[in-house]
Amino acid sequence: MKKKLNIHKLAYLVILSAMVFFVINACNKEQYTQTTTEDVNITGYLEKNPDQFSLFLQILERSGTKGYLGAYGKYTMFTPNNTAVNEWLKSINKTGIDQMTPAELKDVVRFHVLADTIATTKFTDGKLAQITLYGQYLQTGVAFKGGVSSYVVNKTTTILLSNVRTGNGIIHVIDHVLVPATKTLAQSIEANDRYKIFTEALKATGFYDSLNYAQTNIPDTTRRFQTVILESDSALKAAGFNSYTELRNKLSKGNPRSHTDSLWMYVAYHISTGASYTPDIISSPSISTLVPSEIVTTKLVGTKILLNEDEFNGVIEPGVEVNRTFSNQTASNGVLHESKSFYKIKPRVPTGVFFDITDQPELKAMAAWRVPGQGFNLIANGKFIPAGIRGDRIPGQPITYAVSSLPIGASDGRSYANRDVIQFNASTNNTARNFWIEIRTPMLVKGKYKVWICYTQNQNGPLDQIGIDVGTPQEQLLPNLVDFTQSLTSSGVPTANAARSDADGLMLTNGFKRYMATTIETATDGVTKGLQPVSVNNQWSVMVGKLAGVADIKTTDRHWLRLTALRGNQTANMNIDMIHFIPIDDDQNYPRFHPTGAIFKRP
Structure with missing residues (x-):
């Protein structure tokens, strides 16, 4: 049966045809x-x-x-x-x-x-x-x-x-019939003359066998697909390994199949579960490896994919570049990539991380970033501008990035570290505000840290619970609630005692600390003065460091810290300046910070 087109449909087709032609x-x-x-x-x-x-x-x-x-x-x-x-x-x-x-x-x-x-x-x-x-x-x-x-x-x-x-x-x-890969990862590596040294390492450590299963025969279904990032012979020779023997002598303690042997860990560090192509690598800040609790960090700089190029406390540790020409090689049970240089597990020890949460790449790219007196909304087109911040819903009222307009040297208690702060809306009963906010941390080396939320006190602030990696197998909920209405006087130290020599110890005992430098402190150069008064009415107490608890970080990586509102009225907001992750045995009171960015060590 033929169908009749009405005049409206005919007109639509004519217009559509004209548009396509244009x-x-x-x-x-x-x-x-x-x-x-x-x-x-x-x-x-x-x-x-x-x-x-x-x-x-x-x-x-x-x-x-x-x-x-x-x-x-x-x-x-x-x-x-x-x-x-x-x-x-x-x-x-x-x-x-x-x-x-x-x-x-x-x-x-x-x-x-x-x-x-x-x-x-x-x-x-x-x-x-x-x-x-x-x-x-x-x-x-x-x-x-x-x-x-x-x-x-x-x-x-x-x-x-x-x-x-x-x-x-x-x-x-x-225009072509698609042909599936027939060689396994192990066979693909062995068949390529670029990878003779790595092939021998695979066989010596036993990984050749685990990478040589056909999909249907893989006993561990979590490894149905795997990803290998390996070095070519030329890259290994450039690192001083002219043969497998030299690589073994340098890394192995005698039994390459032992999971504690450095050669076994070297190979395991180059393998991850799942089929990760370069876009998958770029979209994730890290790749899990077969070495327990060890990851490879990833970063896209221009068109370069860099592995293990990390920044710790302002110091950049150079990484290695992925060789895109020899990457995205599909095997029957996974995918191969090549790195341009030799890399292995980085030996690291826990160190203090003092995170100014405004230090986000998308914010740093804005002209108004850390310009005195200027600020902007953190929401654009219904989404958070920084990729390192997310929430359970987009609030109806703006989340703002604010910068102190006070001149350097003013004695106001709200002179933020680096002069800026982020104001988050949070409430338990207002659908225009967030129930929770998550902030992506900088790299944390596995270990135990005391977690300090550094904020400026607000009488309308919410009460929040702090969690790490919520919703994942590594989820942790920290024991101490953070009440954004509290000032440093909530530590039990009154204004009259704020300048006493034992005030810091008393505050620390009760889970509080100063994190901004005071007027009686000097920087390491002996010249720069702090701004936060020791005691000026109650202004000394408004910049608060509150201990949320101890986080046991199991994997060296960037993690998500969640602030969940347990109480908050219709206008509740929290002004967060910094988050400190300090190893449990380190000094928790220092360093302290200055609006100019200067860091004050213990006098």
């Missing part, structure tokens, strides 16, 4: 169209276009997969046209589909099908989120040639027509 002729970038077909299923569409897909239909029929692709469901099929199938047959020395077994052809189909509808709008520069029915991931990206951009799959296959919607899924027409 876009296509306005630039040379390839446009990816969405096509809708009246066919009820994928196979129906292929049958209506035999000039393009008759050979792939033969593959479906001989493999016995035509039925389920014609049934109800949600599928995405990357469909090679007849030219692509002919080229593939020629490459494997076949002249027809009938020369392949149904089982072989079934694997071909399964590698081209995903059990979900994935349009190009969901493509990323990396692996697709959904795995193929074959059990391997597909990589997608965009290639530019002759001024024209095209979607590519697995680096070599171009999408000729995208987003053809059928009754049970989406078809993307491609």
Whole structure:
């Protein structure tokens, strides 16, 4: 039965056609169209276009997969046209589909099908989120040639027509048959002459065997896929290891298969669970490794992916660069990457981390950052501006970044460290405010730390519980609640005793401390004076360091600190300046801080 188009639909089609014509002729970038077909299923569409897909239909029929692709469901099929199938047959020395077994052809189909509808709008520069029915991931990206951009799959296959919607899924027409990886990670490494030294290390430590399983035979399902970042022979030689023997003699204590042996840990440090392609590496601040509680940190600087380039207390520890030319190598059970230089576990000891929470890359890029008297909203387009801050919902009232406008030398108790502070809205009964806020910490070396929340007292402040990595296996809830209405006098030290020599010890005993430098302190240069008065009415007490408790950090990494409101009225807010993570046996009172950024050590 023919369907009639009403005048409105006809007008819409005319306008749409004109727009498409304009876009296509306005630039040379390839446009990816969405096509809708009246066919009820994928196979129906292929049958209506035999000039393009008759050979792939033969593959479906001989493999016995035509039925389920014609049934109800949600599928995405990357469909090679007849030219692509002919080229593939020629490459494997076949002249027809009938020369392949149904089982072989079934694997071909399964590698081209995903059990979900994935349009190009969901493509990323990396692996697709959904795995193929074959059990391997597909990589997608965009290639530019002759001024024209095209979607590519697995680096070599171009999408000729995208987003053809059928009754049970989406078809993307491609110009090559996709071929799955057949070698395991271990086989792929051994087959490459670049990695002879690392191959020997794999075999000596036993990791060759664990990286050599076919997916279906892997005893540990958590390692169905693994990622290896390894050094080439040339990179190891540049580090002074001209052979495996030299590497073993330097790292091994005698038994490379022992989990306490440095050679075993070196290899384990280069392996992580899951299939992580470079976009996955970039999107995460760290990669877990097979060494318990040891991670590799990641950072994107320009176009460079850097591993273990970390900053501790303002000092940058140089890392190593990922060699993108030899990365994203898919194996049957994971993915390989290469680093340009030798790297191993970094020996570190816990050290104090004094985190000014305004030290966020996105804020530092703003012209108003730490400009006296200026501030701005931390919410833009419904999201937090800094990636290092998040909440349970976006508040209706702005979360603000504020900068002190007081001149240096003023005796006001609210002269923040580095002159700035962030004001968060928090409440238990106002849906326009946050129930909780999370802040990403700087790198913390595994160990035990006393956690201090440093804030400026507010009579309308909330009562908060502090948690570390909430919702993860490493979740910790710290025992002491932080009441933002409290000043330093809540420690039991009255204003009259604020200048006494024992005042700091008394405050510390009750879980409080000064964190701003006072007017009686000097910096290490003996010149710079602190701003916070020892005792001027009650102003001395408004800049508060409150002990939330001891956090047992199990993994050297950046962590999420959560502040959850347990009490807060309709106008509650908390003005947070710094968070201190101080090893439990270190001095908890010092260093102290100055609005100019100067640091005061214990006199």
